[in-house]
Amino acid sequence: MSKVYLAFHSVTGNTEEIANLFAQYLQGADYETEVVPFGEADVDELVNSDKVALGCPACGTEELDEEFLEFFDEIKERLSGKKVALFGSFGWGDGEYQEEWETSAKDAGIDVYGAFSQLEGIDDEGEERLKEFAEGFAKA
Numbered sequence: 001m002s003k004v005y006l007a008f009h010s011v012t013g014n015t016e017e018i019a020n021l022f023a024q025y026l027q028g029a030d031y032e033t034e035v036v037p038f039g040e041a042d043v044d045e046l047v048n049s050d051k052v053a054l055g056c057p058a059c060g061t062e063e064l065d066e067e068f069l070e071f072f073d074e075i076k077e078r079l080s081g082k083k084v085a086l087f088g089s090f091g092w093g094d095g096e097y098q099e100e101w102e103t104s105a106k107d108a109g110i111d112v113y114g115a116f117s118q119l120e121g122i123d124d125e126g127e128e129r130l131k132e133f134a135e136g137f138a139k140a
């Protein structure tokens with residue numbers, strides 16, 4: 001069975017909820033999943049998984065969390081060529097912090113599937129979008 005490793009950062013639980021739901025949808029598409037706060041991630045296992053999903057909310061001023069960014073910068077070269085989905089929650093605006101993240105991932109050679117963003121906690125509409133996003137990622 002193919003495996004998706006999902007590593008996330010979350011302060012108030014919104015991105016964690018997306019990570020767990022994302023994993024459920026991937027399991028429904030016959031993937032094995034591992035959902036881990038990024039600080040506890042086994043980097044070798046992460047980079048060797050078939051696909052990877054990375055989650056972080058908007059922090060600072062339209063930025064990734066500083067420690068998560070360090071983690072991402074450390075692993076991104078090792079993810080070159082890998083199919084990776086990005087996700088996270090934001091509080092206002094339109095989740096534009098993900099644009100720079102996606103560009104930096106692509107510049108590192110990562111095969112970015114896309115970025116899923118959700119205003120605060122996930123709602124019914126967000127669940128539908130996430131289901132579609134996960135099903136597309138499963139097939140990609």
Ligand SMILES: Cc1cc2nc3c(=O)[nH]c(=O)nc-3n(C[C@H](O)[C@H](O)[C@H](O)COP(=O)(O)O)c2cc1C
Binds near residue numbers: 011057090
């Ligand atoms: C210190 C701080 C900075 C934030 N900066 C932004 C921001 O720049 N843009 C934004 O849309 N939301 C921002 N937010 C809102 C969070 O991204 C939002 O509440 C999100 O749902 C938190 O996700 P989490 O529950 O996974 O931690 C900020 C929140 C905090 C506490």
